[in-house]
Amino acid sequence: MNSLPSQSPVWHPFTQHAIAPEPIEVAGAFGAYLRTPDEDLILDAISSWWVVTHGHCHPKIVAAVREQAERLDQVIFAGFTHEPAERLAQALVEMAPDGLSHVFYSDSGSTAVEVALKMALGYWRNIEAPRNRIVALEHAYHGDTIGTMSAGARGVFNAAYEPLLFDVARLPFPSAGGEQKSLDAFEAACKAEPVAALIVEPLILGAGGMLTWKAETLSEMRRICDRHDVLLIADEVMTGWGRTGTLFACEQAGIAPDIMCTAKGLTGGHMPLAATLCTSAIFDAHYSTDRSKTFFHSSSYTANPIACAAGLANVGIWREEPVLERVQNLASMHERRLARIGVDNAFSNLRQCGTIAALELKVEDEGYLADVGPRLMEQFLSRGILLRPLGNTIYIMPPYCVTSDELDSVYAAVAAASAVAQSGGR
Numbered sequence: 001m002n003s004l005p006s007q008s009p010v011w012h013p014f015t016q017h018a019i020a021p022e023p024i025e026v027a028g029a030f031g032a033y034l035r036t037p038d039e040d041l042i043l044d045a046i047s048s049w050w051v052v053t054h055g056h057c058h059p060k061i062v063a064a065v066r067e068q069a070e071r072l073d074q075v076i077f078a079g080f081t082h083e084p085a086e087r088l089a090q091a092l093v094e095m096a097p098d099g100l101s102h103v104f105y106s107d108s109g110s111t112a113v114e115v116a117l118k119m120a121l122g123y124w125r126n127i128e129a130p131r132n133r134i135v136a137l138e139h140a141y142h143g144d145t146i147g148t149m150s151a152g153a154r155g156v157f158n159a160a161y162e163p164l165l166f167d168v169a170r171l172p173f174p175s176a177g178g179e180q181k182s183l184d185a186f187e188a189a190c191k192a193e194p195v196a197a198l199i200v201e202p203l204i205l206g207a208g209g210m211l212t213w214k215a216e217t218l219s220e221m222r223r224i225c226d227r228h229d230v231l232l233i234a235d236e237v238m239t240g241w242g243r244t245g246t247l248f249a250c251e252q253a254g255i256a257p258d259i260m261c262t263a264k265g266l267t268g269g270h271m272p273l274a275a276t277l278c279t280s281a282i283f284d285a286h287y288s289t290d291r292s293k294t295f296f297h298s299s300s301y302t303a304n305p306i307a308c309a310a311g312l313a314n315v316g317i318w319r320e321e322p323v324l325e326r327v328q329n330l331a332s333m334h335e336r337r338l339a340r341i342g343v344d345n346a347f348s349n350l351r352q353c354g355t356i357a358a359l360e361l362k363v364e365d366e367g368y369l370a371d372v373g374p375r376l377m378e379q380f381l382s383r384g385i386l387l388r389p390l391g392n393t394i395y396i397m398p399p400y401c402v403t404s405d406e407l408d409s410v411y412a413a414v415a416a417a418s419a420v421a422q423s424g425g426r
């Protein structure tokens with residue numbers, strides 16, 4: 001049982017404490033599993049909110065963190081530098097799409113996106129052609145700060161803050177068949193007024209509902225950006241580090257963004273760290289003897305050495321271990337299981353993007369929609385599986401070390417979920 005005090009002062013994220021079940025205490029983790037204090041195992045089929053790539057507590061990352069913690073814990077990063085940050089930046093530039101030559105560190109996906117937006121606006125201002133129009137996709141999610149919520153879709157999650165959110169031009173989501181409509185809307189937005197930047201989650205929108213879109217559409221968006229001199233920001237916070245089947249999702253479109261955000265998988269999911277990469281054009285626009293052109297951004301823990309060491313260990317794993325093979329193997333394991341589960345007509349809209357599989361559970365009563373996610377989650381947990389549906393969208397995003405048998409148990413739990421949907425409220 002739970003050993004934590006029942007009157008905990010902790011306020012959990014995205015949690016309605018009045019109706020949420022007691023949080024589950026986790027005491028340890030390894031591979032694809034979380035371990036409770038009672039030694040119960042929970043199969044982490046969402047990679048602990050999309051961050052753990054190779055598996056929990058990968059020994060190489062653990063060793064790197066331990067070693068770095070004893071050497072250099074933290075140092076101010078303005079006017080100072082250190083080896084883990086330098087080496088990681090070098091590796092990122094080598095691994096990222098061509099043309100991304102500079103690396104700005106921060107500590108979360110949201111801050112990586114804030115930095116990207118500020119870089120874009122700073123670029124236009126510093127070259128003395130100010131632009132501030134941001135274009136974003138319908139259903140987008142870019143983080144939970146005021147700036148990133150502004151770029152993201154509006155809804156119940158940000159209604160209270162709406163008065164402070166800035167306006168963006170919103171493109172219809174380029175769903176299958178709707179690509180041209182989205183591209184036309186982008187072209188029209190560019191003609192209507194100068195656009196500073198287009199921000200997208202390449203190939204798959206995460207929190208917006210695991211919505212997939214075509215690589216060719218992204219290539220086409222890159223061409224429109226070029227035609228109208230618009231900066232392309234790729235928010236690869238979720239899609240990076242193999243999630244979509246390639247190291248970065250942009251690779252599948254054969255394009256390079258002007259700015260790229262990476263976070264979640266950057267340290268393999270071990271430490272909070274983010275990086276915003278940009279082209280030399282953007283760096284150069286801030287490079288001046290005029291101090292007012294400085295990029296004015298920092299967070300206290302910018303490029304924390306321990307986090308950078310974890311990032312470097314992750315890079316080492318990518319270079320030394322067959323990670324891409326594991327990713328492709330996981331993708332084909334999903335493919336076979338999705339095909340099997342697809343015969344159950346309780347599910348619709350089956351889709352996959354690399355290591356991520358998603359489907360909709362058909363829900364008869366719209367009234368259950370809001371409640372179905374938490375009810376399903378409880379059902380999955382009772383089978384020892386961590387899945388956290390977005391409404392009636394069930395998605396499976398395990399760490400790459402997941403075995404065929406483990407994945408079978410996840411799909412078995414999903415298959416059993418169709419009964420839950422019919423069983424009504426609690």
Ligand SMILES: *Cc1c(COP(=O)(O)O)cnc(C)c1O
Binds near residue numbers: 110113141143201238
């Ligand atoms: C998770 C996510 C973010 C925000 O990252 P945090 O580390 O949670 O701040 C931004 N963009 C995308 C696409 C994400 O999936």
